[in-house]
Amino acid sequence: VTASTTVQTQSAAEVPHRYWLDNERLLGAVMLFPAGIYIIVLVGVPFVLAILFAFSDVTVGSPEIKGLTLETFQRVLSDPNFQRALQNNFLFTFLSQLITIVLANILAQALARNFRGKWLVRFLILLPWATPIAIGTIGWLWMLDSVYSPIDWIFRNIGLLKQPGVLGSVGLLKNSTNMYWLGEPVLATMSVVLVHVWRMLPMSTVIIMAGLTSISPDIRDAVQVDGVGWWREWWEVTLPLLRPILLVALLFGIIFTFTDMTVVYVLTRGGPPPNTTQVLASWAFIKGIQGGNLSEGAATVIFMLPVLLGVSLAMLRVARQSEVR
Amino acid sequence: MNAREIGKSGLNYGIITLFVIFTAFPFYWMLIATFKTSNDLYKPANNPFIFNQPPILDNIKLLFNQTNYASFVANTLIVGVAVVLITVLMAVPAAYSLARLAGPWGEKLGIAMFMVYLIPPTLLFIPMSRVVTVLGLRDSIGSQIVIYPTFTVPFCTWLLMGFMKSIPPDVEEQAMVDGYSRLGAIVRVTLPLALPGILTIVVFAFTLTMHEFIYALAFVTASEHKVISTGVTTELIRGDVFFWQAIMAAGIIVAVPVAIVYNLFLDRFIAGFTLGAVKG
Numbered sequence: 001v002t003a004s005t006t007v008q009t010q011s012a013a014e015v016p017h018r019y020w021l022d023n024e025r026l027l028g029a030v031m032l033f034p035a036g037i038y039i040i041v042l043v044g045v046p047f048v049l050a051i052l053f054a055f056s057d058v059t060v061g062s063p064e065i066k067g068l069t070l071e072t073f074q075r076v077l078s079d080p081n082f083q084r085a086l087q088n089n090f091l092f093t094f095l096s097q098l099i100t101i102v103l104a105n106i107l108a109q110a111l112a113r114n115f116r117g118k119w120l121v122r123f124l125i126l127l128p129w130a131t132p133i134a135i136g137t138i139g140w141l142w143m144l145d146s147v148y149s150p151i152d153w154i155f156r157n158i159g160l161l162k163q164p165g166v167l168g169s170v171g172l173l174k175n176s177t178n179m180y181w182l183g184e185p186v187l188a189t190m191s192v193v194l195v196h197v198w199r200m201l202p203m204s205t206v207i208i209m210a211g212l213t214s215i216s217p218d219i220r221d222a223v224q225v226d227g228v229g230w231w232r233e234w235w236e237v238t239l240p241l242l243r244p245i246l247l248v249a250l251l252f253g254i255i256f257t258f259t260d261m262t263v264v265y266v267l268t269r270g271g272p273p274p275n276t277t278q279v280l281a282s283w284a285f286i287k288g289i290q291g292g293n294l295s296e297g298a299a300t301v302i303f304m305l306p307v308l309l310g311v312s313l314a315m316l317r318v319a320r321q322s323e324v325r
Numbered sequence: 326m327n328a329r330e331i332g333k334s335g336l337n338y339g340i341i342t343l344f345v346i347f348t349a350f351p352f353y354w355m356l357i358a359t360f361k362t363s364n365d366l367y368k369p370a371n372n373p374f375i376f377n378q379p380p381i382l383d384n385i386k387l388l389f390n391q392t393n394y395a396s397f398v399a400n401t402l403i404v405g406v407a408v409v410l411i412t413v414l415m416a417v418p419a420a421y422s423l424a425r426l427a428g429p430w431g432e433k434l435g436i437a438m439f440m441v442y443l444i445p446p447t448l449l450f451i452p453m454s455r456v457v458t459v460l461g462l463r464d465s466i467g468s469q470i471v472i473y474p475t476f477t478v479p480f481c482t483w484l485l486m487g488f489m490k491s492i493p494p495d496v497e498e499q500a501m502v503d504g505y506s507r508l509g510a511i512v513r514v515t516l517p518l519a520l521p522g523i524l525t526i527v528v529f530a531f532t533l534t535m536h537e538f539i540y541a542l543a544f545v546t547a548s549e550h551k552v553i554s555t556g557v558t559t560e561l562i563r564g565d566v567f568f569w570q571a572i573m574a575a576g577i578i579v580a581v582p583v584a585i586v587y588n589l590f591l592d593r594f595i596a597g598f599t600l601g602a603v604k605g
Contacts, residue, residue: 027507028426031418032434035478038415042456043441043475049452103344110340121341123588124349130583132554133536135576138562139351142358142569148366150354150373164370177369201348206591210599245599259445262538266558281447289543294451301448308443316436 054299060292076299081275085283086303091189092279093257096196100253101246103197104204109234111205112212129202137266140195144181144267152178185276188268192277195263200256204249211245212238244319251315259304261285280304352580355573359384366569384570388561394575396549397556400466401579404552405534407470412477412530413523419478420485421511425494435486441479446539449475457544468544469552473534480533481526488522488597489515524590525597535583553579 055068076082111122128136143151155161160173173179181191215238223233239246261281264270270278270286278286280300288297354373358366360380371377388394423431423438453472462468492515500510516523541555548560557575561568587594 024426024507028422031422032427035415035419035482038474039438039441039479042453042472043444043449043479046449046452046456047444049455050448053451106340107344110337110344113334113337115334115337115341119588121345122591123584124345124352126584126587126591127352127580128348129532130587131576131580132538132557134538134554134558135572135579136351138558138567138572139355139576142573143351143354147369148373153369153373198348198351201344206595207598210595213595214599255443259447261447281445284447285539288451298448298451301445304445304448305443308445309440312439312443313436316439 050298051302053295053297054302056295058294060294063294072295072299076296081278082280082283082300084275085278085280085300088189088277089258089279089304092192092196093254096193096200096257097250097253099193099197100200100204101250104201104208104249105246107201107205108208108212111209125205126202128199129206133199133260133262134266136199137195137263140191140198141182141267144191146178146180146183149178149181151181155179182268183272185272188272188277192263192267195267196257196260199263200253204253207245207249207252208242211242211249214245215241247315247319251312251319254311255308258308352577355577358570359574359577361570363570384568385574387568388571388574392560392571393548393551393556397551397553397575398579400550400556401535401552401554404466404469404473405531408473408477408534409527409530411470411474412481413527415474415478416481416485416526417516417519417523419482420489421515423482423486424489431486435483438479438486439483442476442483446476446537450540450543453540454543462544464545464547464550466545466550466552469534469537469541472540472544473537476537477530477533481530484529484598485519485522485526488525489519492518521593521597523597525594528587528590528594535579 052065052068054072055070056065057069057072058065107125111118111125115121131139143149152161155171155173156163156177159171161171161179162175162177163169164177171177179187181187219237219241220233223237228236259281261279261284264277264279264282265285268277270276270282275283280303284297284300287293287300291297357374357376360382361376361384362378362381365371365376365378368377419438423435425431427434453475457463457468457472460468460471462471496514496518497507497510500514501507505513536554538554538558541552542559545551545555548556551559553575557572561572561575
């Protein structure tokens with residue numbers, strides 16, 4: 001049987017090219033063409049234009065590129081609001097992805113077991129992913145409201161915050177009737193991170209579940225027969241096998257968080273006080289679109305590119321290496 | 326079941342309950358708020374999680390009678406379906422080509438595809454706004470249908486390329502020995518095997534489209550052409566006035582059916598993703 005399959009495989013390679021589409025190179029080029037030409041025209045051209053904008057001084061008022069200059073970059077770089085936004089990009093992405101990847105691991109492991117009501121649980125966990133970010137974030141805007149926050153209501157009723165009108169009531173967490181989640185920089189930063197974790201958790205969990213299902217049950221059984229504790233099993237067996245897919249989950253999380261403008265734009269509008277929780281995307285939107293300074297907007301966003309490219313290349317390489325081993 | 330296993334499954338339920346509270350808590354509140362009167366909602370002392378006054382339907386009526394919400398939903402669906410179709414039509418052949426036919430270039434072009442996805446919309450939409458004007462698509466959902474594949478096609482091609490690589494080439498070669506042309510073998514043998522991968526890119530393309538906010542905000546200002554993400558955030562927030570209950574209703578009405586559909590396909594999505602992302 002083996003001999004005959006070998007012969008057949010060999011003859012497959014020698015099938016004469018009956019149609020021009022059987023020419024592999026030609027077919028490859030034809031199949032790649034629609035996507036390729038579309039990307040060159042609608043991503044390539046605007047990308048080059050955006051770079052040119054950043055090296056010129058175009059505004060909505062004078063949209064002609066007159067000459068190339070580095071002045072825009074100097075102006076953008078020396079702006080303290082830009083520096084803050086750049087720092088925030090790293091801070092928000094690092095914190096939210098650290099928390100997301102840990103939580104998603106725990107949740108994916110818990111969901112890997114069979115239990116009653118699993119369908120409903122999966123549905124409830126997928127909800128944040130199924131809501132447009134802008135609307136989900138508005139939901140959180142109310143959750144974190146300075147007066148009506150339902151979280152504050154719970155805190156008041158368990159004694160963490162002061163009850164209005166109750167004599168001698170003292171808040172354990174804060175001696176006030178409300179937390180003012182979006183009212184000061186530290187809490188506002190925590191709120192932005194929280195919303196990012198909330199919206200990325202479903203996708204990261206699903207990706208890690210995908211990784212867990214690819215680990216053969218035989219390996220788990222063998223490990224459990226050996227009587228290894230769950231921590232060692234996770235650390236020495238599951239984690240190394242899961243590494244490529246963990247990196248992919250992390251990579252998507254980083255890309256989505258690092259480039260996001262919606263959460264900050266809807267939740268804090270960059271405040272409080274103004275421009276302390278701004279990120280590069282929201283700052284570019286304010287400068288480039290609302291302020292009409294196209295070149296400064298473009299120059300601001302360009303600072304995302306080296307980070308995104310570097311992180312992606314590094315992570316994809318590591319993911320591939322651990323797969324080969 | 327021995328005591329240890331009961332303890333383990335108890336712990337499991339505990340962990341899952343905490344997570345469900347975290348993810349679904351805002352939705353529970355949104356659901357309640359949808360049917361609340363304003364008197365009930367705007368009283369900080371009221372328990373926010375129950376009806377302190379009898380529930381009403383006025384907020385949903387406001388959403389459908391006094392805003393273009395029905396058009397927002399329809400536009401979101403039209404844009405979503407059109408973008409998914411365009412994405413599948415472009416990404417499937419491109420992914421196959423990169424996985425099988427492009428030789429050593431395939432790998433590099435595949436990575437390049439992913440890099441294209443990394444260019445943030447916040448950078449592209451400034452020049453893109455000129456493209457939209459030139460094409461005469463300003464203020465129409467056509468702008469979104471033309472532009473959204475700029476992020477769905479690179480992403481989906483990359484993901485599907487990984488999936489295609491995991492399908493053994495032998496099955497195709499066997500079909501060619503049996504007398505099919507290369508194209509015939511692709512259509513009859515490879516595509517059916519690639520279905521979980523295609524399903525994965527359909528889910529991703531639709532999700533990315535539904536979440537998109539920046540292009541939609543910048544290119545469409547006419548109310549009847551808006552999609553949910555921009556329509557709700559611009560028409561139900563007028564200055565400082567938020568129509569909170571109607572906004573929450575708008576969110577719930579979208580989230581529940583989409584989450585149900587995702588859940589139905591989750592297992593096949595997981596199968597598609599495992600192969601796609603790791604081999605890619």
